[in-house]
Structures are given as C-alpha cells and as structure tokens.
Amino acid sequence: METKDLKQAGLKATLPRIKILSLMEENTVRHVSAEDVYKTLLESGEDLSLATVYRVLTQFEQAGLVTRHHFEGGHSVFELNEGGHHDHILCVKCGRVDEFVDAVIEERQQKIAAEKGYDMTDHSLYIFGICQACQKL
Amino acid sequence: METKDLKQAGLKATLPRIKILSLMEENTVRHVSAEDVYKTLLESGEDLSLATVYRVLTQFEQAGLVTRHHFEGGHSVFELNEGGHHDHILCVKCGRVDEFVDAVIEERQQKIAAEKGYDMTDHSLYIFGICQACQKL
DNA sequence: CTCTAAATGCGAACGATTCTCATTAACCTT
DNA sequence: AAGGTTAATGAGAATCGTTCGCATTTAGAG
Incomplete structure (x- = not known):
C-alpha cells in the first residue's frame, strides 16, 4: 500500500x-x-x-x-530504491540498462576516498558499452 | 602550437x-x-x-x-584530454575536484562488462564526499 | 465537519544549450 | 599575394528540461 x-x-x-x-x-x-x-x-x-x-x-x-x-x-x-545499492551498465546503441554490484569496486572506492582525505558520502558509476544484441547487428 | x-x-x-x-x-x-x-x-x-x-x-x-x-x-x-584516463572525486560542499586512477577498478569494470555480455567502450566514475578542508568547518 | 497548512495546477520564468541565417574568415587555387 | 568557395562565426531567437509564483484545492488534525 x-x-x-x-x-x-x-x-x-x-x-x-x-x-x-x-x-x-x-x-x-x-x-x-x-x-x-x-x-x-x-x-x-x-x-x-x-x-x-x-x-x-x-x-x-x-x-x-x-x-x-x-x-x-x-x-x-x-x-x-529497492533491493539495495547497485551500479549501471548501459548500451550506447540501444539504451538498454543493466545493473550490477561489485564488492571489490565498492571497497576500492572507500580506500581511494580515504587516501585523498575525503569522507565519502556517495558515488556514481556507469559503464558504457555495446550489448550482446547490438553487437550482432 | x-x-x-x-x-x-x-x-x-x-x-x-x-x-x-x-x-x-x-x-x-x-x-x-x-x-x-x-x-x-x-x-x-x-x-x-x-x-x-x-x-x-x-x-x-x-x-x-x-x-x-x-x-x-x-x-x-x-x-x-591529456595525461591519459582518470576518474574524479568531488567535494559536495565546496565543489573541489580531485583526480585518481585505480587499476583494480579499471580491471573489474572490464570483467563486469564481459560478464554482462557487453563490449565496453567507456565508463564514468565519480566519488562524492567531503574534502579535508570542509570536514573541519 | 471544519479549519489550516500543505499540496496542486497553471502558466510564466528560468538557465543551459541549440538553432537560424546573414556576415565573415580560412584555405585552396592562381 | 589576390579571389573564390565553403565552412565558421555572431547575434539573437528558439528550444528543452526544469522551477517558480500564486490562486485554488485537499489531506488530515481537532
């Protein structure tokens, strides 16, 4: 409801x-x-x-x-917002969007922020590429 | 020139x-x-x-x-564009921008794209946080 | 059921960016 | 170095996504 x-x-x-x-x-x-x-x-x-x-x-x-x-x-x-945090991978041809989570990347980001003296609040990561369907066109 | x-x-x-x-x-x-x-x-x-x-x-x-x-x-x-690829970390308070490169993240992205069936062309990664100077305010 | 503050609709206003089109400047040719 | 062709520019109007102002409506407390 x-x-x-x-x-x-x-x-x-x-x-x-x-x-x-x-x-x-x-x-x-x-x-x-x-x-x-x-x-x-x-x-x-x-x-x-x-x-x-x-x-x-x-x-x-x-x-x-x-x-x-x-x-x-x-x-x-x-x-x-549901199912927790995730990042996105987008197809530059057709606009398709997929989602993923990667613990290694999440952790590295924390480390990088700390090294640079930042108190990390958030991040945004987008991978761009050509999806399987569009590769065949 | x-x-x-x-x-x-x-x-x-x-x-x-x-x-x-x-x-x-x-x-x-x-x-x-x-x-x-x-x-x-x-x-x-x-x-x-x-x-x-x-x-x-x-x-x-x-x-x-x-x-x-x-x-x-x-x-x-x-x-x-000079000095090759890098990503950014930004202060959400003052707008300060720093740059970084992380080989681990770069590599994981390739792997994720491959797993999802994408041919990766590019990516964008921004970390947001509060910089050292702004933490002291 | 009534009242009051908060939420809505509408259209005007806005900031960033793009377009149109007449004018100007680059660069190829001589 | 001068001329012609074509692309690039300037100026302002137009567009796009988004926000604002204000009169009207509605949710929810009493």
Whole structure:
C-alpha cells in the first residue's frame, strides 16, 4: 500500500503522490524521466500537472524513496530504491540498462576516498558499452 | 602550437578555436564550463560568441581533444584530454575536484562488462564526499 | 465537519544549450 | 599575394528540461 510508504517517508498521502509511487512500483518501468511519468499517468486517465511530477519526484528523492540519475542528454531519470545499492551498465546503441554490484569496486572506492582525505558520502558509476544484441547487428 | 593540434584533429584553425584550445591548455583551469570559457576570453579582450564556445567545445569533444563531464546541476564541464584516463572525486560542499586512477577498478569494470555480455567502450566514475578542508568547518 | 497548512495546477520564468541565417574568415587555387 | 568557395562565426531567437509564483484545492488534525 503506497499510502503507508508515503506516511512513513513523512509525506502526506495525496493523490498525485500515490499515483506516481504506484507507477514506480510496477516492476515494468525501472528507469523513468519526469516526462515519462507525466505522459504515462495522463494516458491512464489521471489528471495531474508536470510541475507536480517534478516536485513529487524531488521529494521522493529527498525522502530516499527514489534515486535520480544523470544519464547523459541533459534530463534526469528516476529509479525506485529497492533491493539495495547497485551500479549501471548501459548500451550506447540501444539504451538498454543493466545493473550490477561489485564488492571489490565498492571497497576500492572507500580506500581511494580515504587516501585523498575525503569522507565519502556517495558515488556514481556507469559503464558504457555495446550489448550482446547490438553487437550482432 | 594549437594550430597544428587543430589541423591534426581535422578542424580549421580559426581564431575562436585557437583561443579556446589555448585557454584549455593552460594548466590553471582543468575543469571549465562553456560559460567559464566565454567569460574568461571576454575578460582577456577576445571577442567571441557564447554559441561559438558551445559549438567549438562540442567539436573538440567529438575530435577527442576534450571530455565532457556531467557534474550535477545541469550544466556540462569540459576537461582537456591529456595525461591519459582518470576518474574524479568531488567535494559536495565546496565543489573541489580531485583526480585518481585505480587499476583494480579499471580491471573489474572490464570483467563486469564481459560478464554482462557487453563490449565496453567507456565508463564514468565519480566519488562524492567531503574534502579535508570542509570536514573541519 | 471544519479549519489550516500543505499540496496542486497553471502558466510564466528560468538557465543551459541549440538553432537560424546573414556576415565573415580560412584555405585552396592562381 | 589576390579571389573564390565553403565552412565558421555572431547575434539573437528558439528550444528543452526544469522551477517558480500564486490562486485554488485537499489531506488530515481537532
């Protein structure tokens, strides 16, 4: 129930927020832009404004419900936080996105931050390449 | 001589391109936005348009002379390609940027790409944290 | 059920970047 | 070194993603 998730995150359970969270919890989406969310909900007959989508997604990000990615091309992409931290590998041809976790890399990053005198708070790692399907084209 | 670098990259040696490349080759800058380049050159008495700065930086990127980074906050930052590949560690408080290379991470990335069936072309890794100076504030 | 603060919708505003198109400058030719 | 061709530039309008301001609506406490 999205209502409970929202309350736990300290957010009022308003209609737009419920709809957006509910959409992101469908496992058919994974990585969506604000525009995607807006269009999809409009098509489903919901009536909300694009500004609200941006506001809500930003709140979700601050509440730790979603992560904002800066996939190239200017616009942001949002992903539901579930199943813990992971990084991404993207196909530069077709845009396909896969996920991975690597303990060795995670650990090295901590070490590097420490060596440079930083108190590490976060990181972002994207591997770019050509996926198996696109290699055959 | 910037003129030769430009010719080798397949670009006409025009005045704006020479000025911009020359600015980026000063080791005082490292990471600059289009706006930075524009303002700096205006202050040096050069007369060029912001549109040209964007065009030229994009061409430099395509020619492999510079790399475009998507440091958060919407705008792009450019860096001269020299001294080989490296990754970045950024302070989330003051914006300071340091560089590093880690062979272990580089190698793990190749391995992960291979496991996922990707032919890796590139990657981007940013570590975020609080730098030594900002920790003391 | 009522009230109050918080959330929303709408359209204007915004910052970064790109485009259009008339003008200018590079570089090949002579 | 001068001229012609073509690509590059300048200036400002246009576009894109995103945010803001403000009047209206709604969630949730009392």
